[in-house]
Amino acid sequence: MRGMVYLLIATIGEVVGTTALKASNGFSNLFPSIIVIISYSFSFYLLAQSLKTIPLGIGYAVWSGIGTAMTILIGVLVWKESLSLAxxxxxxxxxxxxxxxNLKGTVAG
Known part of the structure; x- marks a missing residue:
């Protein structure tokens, strides 16, 4: 259970970092650039901690999949980016x- 909590917090950190990455304007804005570095460091640390108890495939699928979906939603809501039907x-x-x-519980391999 602790691993899943770490994973979900890591995902939020990744989304914060990616959102700040857009705001950093190619690392030309100092404050958002600092947020990127801190958020990604925090996110990778918690991702690594979560992988002590969660299989790699599931951990990475949750981290990257939910992170991608949340980032798309932030792009639409905050940055006014368009989202097609696709x-x-x-x-x-x-x-x-x-x-x-997550329902299956393991990754075949």
Whole structure:
């Protein structure tokens, strides 16, 4: 359970870092650039901690999949980026994939 909590917090850190990456304007704005470095460091640390108890495939699927979907939503809501029907379908597929991996509990391999 602790691993999943770490993973979800790591995902939030990754989303904060990615959002700040956009605001950093190619690392030309100091404050958002500092947030990027801190957020990604925090996110990778917690991701590594979560992988002590969560299989790699599931951990990475949750971290990257939910992070991608949340980042797309922030892009639409904060940065006023457009989202096509294909984009909406893609986000739904990401959520479906993460859900299926978590319901199964393991990654075949």
């Amino acid at each position: 984009g909406v379908l893609g986000v739904l597929l990401i959520f479906s994939g993460v859900l299926i991996l």
